[in-house]
Amino acid sequence: MSNMQKQNGAGFNGQGEKAHGRRVGTDELKRGLAQMLKGGVIMDVVTPDQAAIAEEAGACAVMALERVPADIRAQGGVARMSDPALILSIMERVTIPVMAKCRIGHFAEARILEAIGIDYIDESEVLTPADEAHHVDKRDFAVPFVCGARNLGEALRRISEGAAMIRSKGEAGTGDVVEAVRHARAIIGEIRRLKTMRRDEMFAYAKEIQAPFQLVEETADLGRLPVVLFAAGGIATPADAALMMHLGVDGIFVGSGIFKSGDPAARARAIVEATTHFNDWKIVAEVSKNLGEPMVGINVSVMPERDRIAGRGW
Amino acid sequence: MRIGVLALQGDFIEHEHMLARLGIEAVEVRLPRELEGLDGLIMPGGESTTFGKLAVRFGLVEPLRAFAQSGRPVWGTCAGLIFLAKDVGRDQVTLGLMDVRVKRNAFGRQIDSFICDLQIVGLEDKPFPGVFIRAPIIESVGERVHTLCRLEDGTIVAARQDNLLATAFHPELTDDLRMHALFAQVCERSSPGRVAYET
Numbered sequence: 145m146s147n148m149q150k151q152n153g154a155g156f157n158g159q160g161e162k163a164h165g166r167r168v169g170t171d172e173l174k175r176g177l178a179q180m181l182k183g184g185v186i187m188d189v190v191t192p193d194q195a196a197i198a199e200e201a202g203a204c205a206v207m208a209l210e211r212v213p214a215d216i217r218a219q220g221g222v223a224r225m226s227d228p229a230l231i232l233s234i235m236e237r238v239t240i241p242v243m244a245k246c247r248i249g250h251f252a253e254a255r256i257l258e259a260i261g262i263d264y265i266d267e268s269e270v271l272t273p274a275d276e277a278h279h280v281d282k283r284d285f286a287v288p289f290v291c292g293a294r295n296l297g298e299a300l301r302r303i304s305e306g307a308a309m310i311r312s313k314g315e316a317g318t319g320d321v322v323e324a325v326r327h328a329r330a331i332i333g334e335i336r337r338l339k340t341m342r343r344d345e346m347f348a349y350a351k352e353i354q355a356p357f358q359l360v361e362e363t364a365d366l367g368r369l370p371v372v373l374f375a376a377g378g379i380a381t382p383a384d385a386a387l388m389m390h391l392g393v394d395g396i397f398v399g400s401g402i403f404k405s406g407d408p409a410a411r412a413r414a415i416v417e418a419t420t421h422f423n424d425w426k427i428v429a430e431v432s433k434n435l436g437e438p439m440v441g442i443n444v445s446v447m448p449e450r451d452r453i454a455g456r457g458w
Numbered sequence: 459m460r461i462g463v464l465a466l467q468g469d470f471i472e473h474e475h476m477l478a479r480l481g482i483e484a485v486e487v488r489l490p491r492e493l494e495g496l497d498g499l500i501m502p503g504g505e506s507t508t509f510g511k512l513a514v515r516f517g518l519v520e521p522l523r524a525f526a527q528s529g530r531p532v533w534g535t536c537a538g539l540i541f542l543a544k545d546v547g548r549d550q551v552t553l554g555l556m557d558v559r560v561k562r563n564a565f566g567r568q569i570d571s572f573i574c575d576l577q578i579v580g581l582e583d584k585p586f587p588g589v590f591i592r593a594p595i596i597e598s599v600g601e602r603v604h605t606l607c608r609l610e611d612g613t614i615v616a617a618r619q620d621n622l623l624a625t626a627f628h629p630e631l632t633d634d635l636r637m638h639a640l641f642a643q644v645c646e647r648s649s650p651g652r653v654a655y656e657t
Contacts, residue, residue, distance in 0.1 A: 164610045166572035173571045176591045176631050180503045180537070183467040202511035204467055204504065239548075239562060240505050241592065263568035263592070286569045413511075420466050420512055421488060 160286070174288030174308035177241065177264065178372035181205055181309075181395055185385070185416045186374070188212050188399040190230075192237035198402070201412035205241040205264070207397070208234040213270050213317030214400035214439065217451070223271040225253040228260050235261070243290070248457050249275025258287040264309070265289045269456035270316045270399075279457070282306030292376065294327045294454060296334035297353030300363065303371055304356045310369055312393070313454040314377010317400050319441030321384045323454055324377045325391065331373065332392045338364045377454070380405070380439050382418030382432045389422035406436030461645055462487040462496040464522075466512040468504020468537060472630040476638040490521035498531040498645030501538030503591070503628050506562070509541050510551030519553065526555050531621045531644045539624040540594050556622050557600030564595040564613075576627070578616060579606040581636050588615065588627040595626055621648065 160168055184204025189195040195206045210226040211219065225246050235242045241263035246253035248267055253274075257265050267280050269292050282289040283306035292313035293299035299310045312331070314324030334353070341349060341364065350360040362370050375388035376397035385396045396419050398412075405411045414431040421427040444452070461477055463470045465486035474484040477500075487493055499522075501509070513519050526532045532555075534542040541552050545559040565571070571592060575585035586607075596614035599605060607616035607625075615626040621644075629637035 164574060166574045168572045169569070170573060172573065172589065172631065173568075173591060176589060176628065177568055177571065179469040179472060179631065180505070180591060182469055182471070182504075183465065184505065184508055199507060200511070202467075202508045204508050235567075240507060241568065258569065261567045261569060288568065413515075416508070417512070417515065421516075424488075 169286030171308065175371050177288055178290070178309035181241070181374075182372055183395055183420060185396045185398060185412075185419050186243065187402055187412060188397075189234060189403065192233050194403055194408070195234045195238045195242075197409050198412055199238045199240050201409060202416035203240060203412065204395070205243055206234065206238060207243045207245065207266065207399075209245065212400040212403060214319075214404050215317075216270060217317040217442075223247075225250070225256065225271070228256060231257070231262065232260055245271055246280070247271040248273040249278050249280060251280045254280050254282075254285065254287075254289075258285055262287060266311075267291050267307075269313055269453050273456050277458075279305050282308075290374070292454075292457065293331060295330040295353070296338070296363070297355045298457070299331055299369060299373075300353070300355035300359045303369070304359055307371065309372045309374065311374040311376040311397055313457075314375070314379070315444045315447075315452060315454050316377045317442075317453075318378050318444055318447070319380040319401060319404075319439045320444045321378045321380070321387065322444055324375050324379060324384075324388060327377070327454075328373075328375055328388060328391045328393055331369070335363055335368060339367055378441075378444070379415075380441065381411075381435075382414045382428055385415045385418045386422040386428045389419060395419065401439055404439035406438075411435050411438070459483070459497045459642070459646055459649060460485050460495060461642065462493060462499040464499065464501045464509070464538070466504075466518075467508045468502040469628070469630060470500075470502040470504075472628075473500045473502050473535075473638075476630050476635060477642070479635060480639055480642055482642055488516070490517055493521055493525050496525075496530070497649040498533070498641065499525060500641070501532065501534040501541050502630065503536035503538065506537040506540035506546075506552070507550060509537060513541075514551055519551065523553055523555065526553065526622060529621050529648060531623065531641065531648055533623040533625075533641050535625050535628055535630060536591065536593055539596075539626055542622060542624055544600075546594075556617075556619050556624060557603055558617060558619075558624070559597045559599075560594045561597050562594045563592050565590060565593055568592055574609070576607050576609075576615070578637075579604075580640060586629070586636065587632045587634055589629075589631045590615075590627050591631075593626045596624070
């Protein structure tokens with residue numbers, strides 16, 4: 145083992161061994177943190193104060209950003225990784241896990257986030273892609289990654305690259321849940337169909353959806369993705385969160401939906417409660433009361449094609 | 459026998475799968491009424507601050523305390539251990555049942571998470587796979603607390619106090635059923651109408 149690996153634990157090649165026979169950066173650990181987030185809500189925050197509000201509301205993690213997706217949309221320009229100083233100030237403020245985004249394919253941004261000790265990296269289509277052919281080789285990192293997907297093939301391609309958690313892409317920054325529903329239904333519905341296939345059909349199916357056969361077979365055996373699946377993109381109300389949980393996701397990302405609404409603290413708390421009690425409609429109804437104005441939405445069906453970001457990534 | 463799994467947030471389904479493999483009925487607990495008729499309770503991994511907020515808002519704190527004080531077995535893993543503890547070194551809602559001082563995120567951030575072999579009291583036949591994810595440690599224990607497992611450097615990562623069991627690691631993320639089987643045995647022995655539970 146090199147000195148670099150001894151000092152840094154995992155060194156620069158993801159998995160490794162520390163003193164006392166401790167194994168670090170394994171798939172089990174990367175996927176395991178996502179399992180700890182299940183049944184919870186991960187909230188976009190742009191300041192340490194917002195992070196504190198999210199934690200107080202019961203968020204199970206926060207996504208540290210300079211701009212929420214709605215502002216990235218409104219302001220245009222190139223959207224990049226956030227300032228590490230901002231991310232660190234958020235990490236210092238809360239005890240829950242902190243995630244941050246890098247651009248698709250931008251492994252240098254990913255290395256910077258890993259170097260500051262981020263808990264999870266979102267290789268995100270919300271930022272401007274840095275590489276139009278290649279995603280980050282996520283197996284090579286000690287820190288786990290979450291990636292967006294619109295269908296089962298895309299989800300399994302990301303997992304084959306080393307993603308330890310998948311989220312629907314949805315259409316971020318719109319407050320319109322329709323795309324998150326489309327993507328979650330696609331992923332979960334395709335798994336349901338896969339479970340009914342004979343093996344010879346699976347070979348053909350793997351080719352059709354451009355996913356590695358081993359992962360297709362593993363998904364069929366498990367009856368679910370081999371990693372945790374969250375909903376993201378356009379979730380703005382407790383009812384949206386309950387809807388996504390009923391479709392079969394393991395938890396919820398809320399981006400612009402909280403801090404672009406009239407009463408962020410109350411809305412954040414209500415979305416956490418609706419995610420836990422998604423099976424109890426009386427509770428979902430109760431927590432939906434008196435939340436003030438939701439974020440002003442953008443209807444995705446009338447949005448020009450060039451404004452859509454879910455198509456980024458491949 | 460029915461064992462409850464606190465299902466406010468976290469990896470409660472993994473605990474349910476382990477219990478199912480042992481042929482035990484698992485019951486998800488989100489509200490006080492769901493504690494009725496249970497022979498034991500597991501509090502899973504997840505975020506302990508989230509558990510605390512939701513437990514307060516849905517009136518679970520006192521019913522959970524009463525459940526444990528009735529003598530029925532309660533086991534906390536990782537966040538569940540934090541939620542059981544008397545002292546977590548910061549202002550945070552916990553059940554305050556177990557006489558231990560816990561340090562949260564004691565090993566650092568996610569990149570410091572690790573897996574290692576453990577020697578656990580009562581499971582001496584072979585090492586137990588210890589999965590530590592942003593894990594807490596037990597910094598000190600009160601008189602009534604028995605230490606069940608230490609890391610090589612002496613850090614306490616599992617302990618028992620009467621009917622309360624706590625582990626800083628995640629047996630539910632492994633294929634090793636021994637911790638769950640041990641807990642189920644304790645639940646079986648302490649369930650009403652059976653002989654008093656001996657340790």
